Amino acid sequence: MFNQLEILSDEQSEKLYTIRRYIKNLDSVCIAYSGGVDSTLVASLAFEQLGSKAIAITGISPALATTLREEARRQAKWIGVKHVEIKTSELDQSSYSKNPKDRCFACKKELHKHTTYLSKKLNYKIVLDGVNLDDLKDYRPGIQASKQAGVISPLAKFKVSKQDIRDISRALGFPWWDKPAQPCLSSRFPYGHEITSERLKMVEKAEEYLKECGISEVRVRCQGSTARIEIPQDELKHFFNKYNFSELVQYFSNLGFNCTSLDLEGLVSGKLNR
Numbered sequence: 683m684f685n686q687l688e689i690l691s692d693e694q695s696e697k698l699y700t701i702r703r704y705i706k707n708l709d710s711v712c713i714a715y716s717g718g719v720d721s722t723l724v725a726s727l728a729f730e731q732l733g734s735k736a737i738a739i740t741g742i743s744p745a746l747a748t749t750l751r752e753e754a755r756r757q758a759k760w761i762g763v764k765h766v767e768i769k770t771s772e773l774d775q776s777s778y779s780k781n782p783k784d785r786c787f788a789c790k791k792e793l794h795k796h797t798t799y800l801s802k803k804l805n806y807k808i809v810l811d812g813v814n815l816d817d818l819k820d821y822r823p824g825i826q827a828s829k830q831a832g833v834i835s836p837l838a839k840f841k842v843s844k845q846d847i848r849d850i851s852r853a854l855g856f857p858w859w860d861k862p863a864q865p866c867l868s869s870r871f872p873y874g875h876e877i878t879s880e881r882l883k884m885v886e887k888a889e890e891y892l893k894e895c896g897i898s899e900v901r902v903r904c905q906g907s908t909a910r911i912e913i914p915q916d917e918l919k920h921f922f923n924k925y926n927f928s929e930l931v932q933y934f935s936n937l938g939f940n941c942t943s944l945d946l947e948g949l950v951s952g953k954l955n956r
Contacts, residue, residue, distance in 0.1 A: 684730055688853040698850055700840050701727055705810075710735035712801035714793060714811040714833065715765070716746075717754025719861050721812030722761070723847050724836060726856065728810065729763035737806055738763050741770040741793045744879040745866040747886050749893075757858060768796045773879060783873045786824035789866070794831035809833045816844045821955045862899040863951060870903050872954055884937045885909075891933055895925065901949055909939040915948030 690698065705711065705728050713725045715738035728736035740746075740754050751767075758765035770792050772778040777788040797809050811828055813835035818825070828835070837847065851859035867882045881904060888902040888909060901912040913921055921944070934942045947953075 684726065684854040684856075686853050687855045690849060690853050694846050694849055697840055697842050697846060701836050701842070702731055704836055704840070706731040708732065709807045710805070711737075712797055712804075712806040712809045713738045713763075714797050714809060714828075715740050715754065715758070716812070717750055717757055718812060718864065719847055719851055719856075719858060720814050720837060720844070722757050722856070722858065723851055724810050724812050725758065725763050726761050726854070729761055734764065735806070736763055737801075737804065738765045739797050739800060740765065740767050741796065742767050743770045743772060744882045745772070745789075745868045745877075747864070747867060747889070749890065750864055753858075753861075760857075766800070768800065770796060773877065778868075779877050781868070781871055781873055781875055781877050784823040785868065785873070785877075786822065787827045789868070790824035790827035791831070794828060794833055797833075798831055811835050813838045814844055814847060815841050820952055865951075869954065870901060872903075872905055875905060884939065887937055888934055888939070891930075897921065899949060903945070903954075904939075907939055908941040908943070909934050910943050910945050912945045912947075912949040912953070918944075918946070918948065 711728050711732060713721060713728055713736065715721045715725050717740065725736070725738045738758050740751070742751065755765065772789050772792040775788055775792070778785055778792070794809065801807070801809050809832065811833050813822075813825055813828065814837040818838055825835075848859050867885050868877050870885045871877055871881070885902050885904050889900055892900045892902070892911065892913075897913050897917065899914055903910040903912060931942050
């Protein structure tokens with residue numbers, strides 16, 4: 683058992699107990715594991731309750747930033763859960779690369795083609811994911827693909843919110859409890875703008891550059907050859923005071939962007955869905 687180091691509300695304690703009991707009654711599970719706080723909580727509780735009968739699977743493609751892949755590896759090792767990486771090929775499909783509004787459906791369909799195959803091959807009975815209660819309120823076509831594949835979302839099932847996940851993760855001593863949300867790199871492109879591995883790499887390197895300079899949460903939106911930087915609004919003043927804009931613009935230009943701008947609204951999760 684992961685020891686509880688901090689007090690939770692009665693409601694959160696009940697949710698944690700219910701999920702633990704639910705997972706314990708499963709025979710064996712395969713977790714679709716991205717390394718985000720949501721799927722990591724599911725993977726942690728699955729390993730806690732089922733031990734070797736739980737396995738975490740991460741889909742690897744150009745849409746997953748290298749730093750996030752490395753973080754997923756480190757977290758899985760910290761937990762102790764067996765971790766397997768599988769290569770996915772969503773970029774080879776026009777239903778994904780053309781970036782339609784239901785792109786995420788194609789992504790999850792491709793992912794769970796592999797997770798369900800691997801779970802059967804390795805004799806793991808059920809596939810779980812980290813979809814939570816708040817995800818159900820957003821535009822998430824990938825959730826439907828997961829349901830069609832028979833994937834179960836225990837966090838959503840027992841009405842666990844994003845805040846619950848962070849509070850529970852902190853209470854259990856998980857060092858990543860406050861890790862910023864990091865949707866896949868494809869989310870940086872407006873619907874209808876084609877996604878390629880080359881353009882994904884441009885965005886990844888641009889965001890890495892900004893993070894290395896001290897901005898922990900950032901999005902670089904890519905529209906054509908234009909880069910639009912989004913950072914939390916309360917960090918805008920710091921950004922203006924600290925950054926050498928000539929150097930930044932030159933770096934982005936070397937990546938292939940011919941125009942670099944800063945979004946004065948700040949970082950807003952799900953902005954493209956508006």
